[in-house]
Amino acid sequence: MNTQKSEKDKIIDYQLRFQDLLISISTKYINADLSKIDELIEKSLKQIGEFVGADRSYIFTYDFNKNTTKNTYEWCNKGIEAEIENLQEIPLEHLDFWLNSHKNGEAFYVEDVSLLPKEGKLGLYNILQPQGIKSLIAIPKIKNGELIGFVGFDSVKQIHKYTENEKNILFVFANMLVNVIQRKEQEELIKQQKEKKEELLKSLSLQNEQLNDYAQMVSHDLKAPLINIHTLITWFKEDNKIILEKSSIAPLNEVLFNVEKLDYLINGILDYSTIDNQNSENQTVNLNSIIQEVLKLILIPEHITIKVQENLPILRGNNWKFSQLFQNLIQNAIKYNNKPNGNIEIGFTEKENQYQFFVKDNGIGIKAAYFDQIFKVFTKLESTSSSSGIGLSIVKKIVTFYNGKIWLESEEEVGTTFYFTISK
Incomplete structure (x- = not known):
């Protein structure tokens, strides 16, 4: 031994x-x-x-x-x-x-x-x-x-x-x-190509930022789960070759937790890195259909009610990006809702040159000190969750891609509303 x-x-x-x-x-x-x-x-x-x-x-x-x-x-x-x-x-x-x-x-x-x-x-x-x-x-x-x-x-x-x-x-x-x-x-x-210097330097700066995010991922988020998975599975195989005993349940649950955590992380990284590669922008985007498709894909608990405003606008862009945008905001609203009767509202108001959308919930709320941090890659407000901490950074990246802005209003134990704009 x-x-x-x-x-x-x-x-x-x-x-x-x-x-x-x-x-x-x-x-x-x-x-x-x-x-x-x-x-x-x-x-x-x-x-x-x-x-x-x-x-x-x-x-x-x-x-x-x-x-x-x-x-x-x-x-x-x-x-x-x-x-x-x-x-x-x-x-x-x-x-x-x-x-x-x-x-x-x-x-x-x-x-x-x-x-x-x-x-x-x-x-x-x-x-x-x-x-x-x-x-x-x-x-x-x-x-x-x-x-x-x-x-x-x-x-x-x-x-x-x-x-x-x-x-x-x-x-x-x-x-x-x-x-x-x-x-x-x-x-x-x-x-x-000196005449394109400004544009290329901006692209280089963006890639440097992504490389920094990637270094953080390698050093922090991937390191611990990889070691845990390898170590715990090895112990499990060695210590439980014949039958599964009660003493093995706890490490098994821990393995499953880390597998789930790593899965969320890898999927989040793939989604984040794929955003810029979705180049089919000249499409008709029917947000009414997209949100209904998103609601069919995600698991909605029985105590959660989701209300979607009728006649959402028709946009031009990429269906996948808008699907990712709303899916992450809706899943976030579901996950952080601690009320017996959870309510989520999705809607928009029309401005002169843009549409202003909102996703509102009556969940746990967010402290004002965290408003800017939550949009950064790999940022999580709790360490026990299997969340990758990438969802809101994906949302911001998509909104920024369409030259929009995103912000939130929130009160602890009352709820949170995320707002974002998309140009007409």
Whole structure:
């Protein structure tokens, strides 16, 4: 048993150190002078490569117009030959075996190259074996829903088996690389197009803010749930191999709570990051239909009554965004309603150049000191909830996208009204 716990402690310690390394790298990326981005990327490839025990780490870029890929960054351990000069403008037809995995958003992983089929000059074995590769993992880089390249790790000296947790953390690293390389690309674009400097700097500033939010997520919201899930499930499997005893109920409930918390968090992050990618704006948006569809999707407790004003306006925009906007406000009103008879009202007033909407409840209310904080990403007014703390930040991001404003009026134990405007 002591041996088992010792191994368990080693795994937890490894996860902690791995995540701390990612947080450190992410912080350096956020605060970096963009002229030194290449140096930072190469250093981070070395840090991650050494940490996971790889002998070579690298970044490739896909060019689907030319149907080629090229090696753009590479780190090699001592005694390992560099391959970057040999891996330029490689036809994608030679990489069908892992391109398909990347297009599906999956890692391409070969634990033991020697076990691959050896026939065919363009077979995977005959491509990897001359480079001395024994194990390989390649993580896709995805930008705005599009595959743009991958980050890979070769093991040359010995076979390396990657755990699912290692794979997940390497995906986080790949996303960090996408963000920092995107920053570099935008900086170069600023230099080339001085006439668009103001617009591009605004975009860069926004991305820096999102990167800061992302660093907070890695360091705070993801760290504790990941460790809890891994630790508790491991203990549960070890201590309850035959039957489930009463002593196992409490840790099981805690596992379920953390799973729910992580699920809310990941979904919130995906929704938040997807807002800017919903580009179908030239649509007729019937808010009457959208709100009815939202009410069918969410769970409404029996003690909650929702009243929707008739003849809501018809707008132009994106149906998904307006659905997300109202869904988050309505769910928030339901969740924080402690009254035996909860009432929620949804309506609008027409102004000269805009519509002013409101979502009103008779719930627990919000202290005035928190009015500005609640719209920030990952902000929660209570730590015991499984909420991700992203819902109201999604609402504000959508309203801001349509050049509107959002504010609230609230009194504790009386209720809260959220107001927002949308231009006609």
